Amino acid sequence: SKRHTITLLPGDGIGPEVISVARNVLNLAASVEGIEFKYQEVPVGGAALDLTGVPLPEETLLAAKQSDAVLLGAIGGYKWDKNEKHLKPETGLLKLREGLKVFANLRPATVLPQLVDASTLKREVAEGVDLMVVRELTGGIYFGKPRGFGTNENGEEIGFNTEVYAAYEIDRIARVAFETARKRKGKLCSVDKANVLEASMFWRKRIMAIALEYPDVELSHMYVDNAAMQLVRDPKQFDTIVTNNIFGDILSDEASMITGSIGMLPSASLGESGPGLFEPIHGSAPDIAGQDKANPLATILSAAMLLKYGLGEEKAAKRIEAAVLDTLNKGFRTGDIYSAGTKLVGCKEMGEEVLKSV
Amino acid sequence: SKRHTITLLPGDGIGPEVISVARNVLNLAASVEGIEFKYQEVPVGGAALDLTGVPLPEETLLAAKQSDAVLLGAIGGYKWDKNEKHLKPETGLLKLREGLKVFANLRPATVLPQLVDASTLKREVAEGVDLMVVRELTGGIYFGKPRGFGTNENGEEIGFNTEVYAAYEIDRIARVAFETARKRKGKLCSVDKANVLEASMFWRKRIMAIALEYPDVELSHMYVDNAAMQLVRDPKQFDTIVTNNIFGDILSDEASMITGSIGMLPSASLGESGPGLFEPIHGSAPDIAGQDKANPLATILSAAMLLKYGLGEEKAAKRIEAAVLDTLNKGFRTGDIYSAGTKLVGCKEMGEEVLKSV
Ligand SMILES: CC(C)[C@H](C(=O)O)[C@@H](O)C(=O)O
Ligand SMILES: CC(C)[C@H](C(=O)O)[C@@H](O)C(=O)O
Secondary structure: OEEEEEEEEEEOOOHHHHHHHHHHHHHHHHHHHOEEEEEEEOOOHHHHHHHHOOOOOHHHHHHHHOOOEEEEEEOOOHHHOOOOHHHOHHHHHHHHHHHHOOOEEEEEEEOOHHHHHHOOEOHHHHOOOEEEEEEEOOOHHHOOOOOEEEEOOOOOEEEEEEEEEEHHHHHHHHHHHHHHHHHOOOEEEEEEOOOOOHHHHHHHHHHHHHHOOOOOOEEEEEEHHHHHHHHHHOHHHOOEEEEOHHHHHHHHHHHHHHHOOHHHOEEEEEOOOOOEEEEEOOOOOHHHOOOOOOOOHHHHHHHHHHHHHHOOOHHHHHHHHHHHHHHHHOOEEOHHHOOOOOEEOOHHHHHHHHHHHO | OEEEEEEEEEEOOOHHHHHHHHHHHHHHHHHHHOEEEEEEEOOOHHHHHHHHOOOOOHHHHHHHHOOOEEEEEEOOOHHHOOOOHHHOHHHHHHHHHHHHOOOEEEEEEEOOHHHHHHOOEOHHHHOOOEEEEEEEOOOHHHOOOOOEEEEOOOOOEEEEEEEEEEHHHHHHHHHHHHHHHHHOOOEEEEEEOOOOOHHHHHHHHHHHHHHOOOOOOEEEEEEHHHHHHHHHHOHHHOOEEEEOHHHHHHHHHHHHHHHOOHHHOEEEEEOOOOOEEEEEOOOOOHHHOOOOOOOOHHHHHHHHHHHHHHOOOHHHHHHHHHHHHHHHHOOEEOHHHOOOOOEEOOHHHHHHHHHHHO
16 A cells, blocks of 8 residues: 655644644545555644744754645744744744745635535625635745845835746746646636736746647736736636735635635645645634634645645545535534534534545 | 816726716816816826827826826726836826825725625625725835846846835825824724735834824734735725735725725825825726716716815815715616616716716
């Protein structure tokens, strides 16, 4: 039987709860499909800060790099909010993405028929939404230099960052996006602000160059302000969206809220080679941490993405996805997706119900 | 009687139609209130490009600067979309904002009871939304230097921009925002990405410093990705939002779409002194230009903002706002806000109906 090493990064808040549930689901799916996992659990984010004084200990990055895939719970919390930049939990996450070189962040936003009423959008607008945001994750203004604090030529205090993209960074995320669109409905919308920003003009130029390799994919371009509107007006018009790091941060969160069930949404971050990083898109939710209230489905679905995109174990991935749908069909709901007539369960019980269907 | 000089910038697409209607409304309101206007109409955007070869002729900027207030229709269109940066209609608008030094952009997003069904959000989510985005308009990544194209240290082609804010730029927009919040419900939410960007950390630091001058205003901070979600989840939680140029571009458009009637929404751009710039937030809508289909209400309401914020003529402003509500109450609707049981009218007829109520 095949063996894979998985690094588990429970992190902060509800992270440990959802990771523990997802691990059980992974195990069962694996044993049914004849796969074997070896786990290593290491600290990141606030948990790492408390334990070691830094948000991404060297041992954690090394363990992650040497494994076949990484599953992360969530990071951050009020406790560390006022920390200086290099001591923020978020900085640990950014260093992890950078260290693993996972430049392509895939964020699906899907409205399941069972959960359409969880959306704040009208039923006819939300029903059937099924889009994928491909966000560039290791470049742009998140990592661009120069950055920092200083004074300008008039001696005034300033804070500054650099939005910068090199051709190869755009080309490689473009290829991931075109490949993704090709496997979906064949429509790719590139989002930029090319009417104002040179970085966006260059982005658009490279996207158009790479498009020549994918004549079968229908490419369009949209300004980011318009995209933010169109996601509210008619999210069904989108199939695959590709955009830079900061616009992707904003638009993928907006898209996820449009589905109304961000407790359900997984994500995958992939590089050229080496292990991928898989995590729910929700945060660490410190207000409900340790209360067995968290929705573990986003992490369970992230584990399914790990199997599919990270290990090529499509059958095991499908098994987990089917088990989640089955559990929803049986009416089980955590608090965040509860509605009258369904069965309210906690994090652990939801996990046990999914196990029954795996 | 008082005299004011108003610069009219019809611009492109539906711009001339809506400006002509708004001018009639301004005139009537003025004559009733004993105010006199002198108009000068000058070209900007694509119209200026076609006429003079540049998107903001010197004469246009000079005329605008020497007047008491500026009313703009809309700019842009397919025809000029492929132009180089300095020959884009958008560049004319950016130069106009820069030239008039209008650093504070006020963008209300209000759901009128008459139009609540125009929103794609559920009635209970949309009903009663009444928020104001205060967007910094002459700084940040829109204007920051260095910017352009080049090669990095590995000889790879790059495109880049600089997000930069000086203390005085943040301080002055903060004061406008606190004053605005004070006149509204006294709640200000500052939106940034201070968990990642130094420019945002500096932004937050200055906002907190200025907050000491406004102890009566309740200040909160939110990350931009979360703000994009919260606008969809529960827009009623917001009263006044203050944010930088690019985040303001994205969030104000998202907020406007949440109301479902962007054909209704005005905006005001103000400086320390000198004339303000007033414009509908919708674009030039080239697909319906010249067909008498445009909704002139956003421009009419921009004229009301011009009277109130630009000239201090509160009574005339209120008269126009009341006339718009009255016209909606009588059931008149342009195509963009039409629903069964209301009366469909064109741009001109809508203008005439408003005139009847002024
Ligand atoms: C926590 C934060 C640094 C992170 C980001 O901005 O990338 C988060 O918002 C996300 O989208 O994964
Ligand atoms: C046309 C464009 C340059 C402009 C902007 O980005 O500021 C527009 O989107 C706006 O919001 O007024």
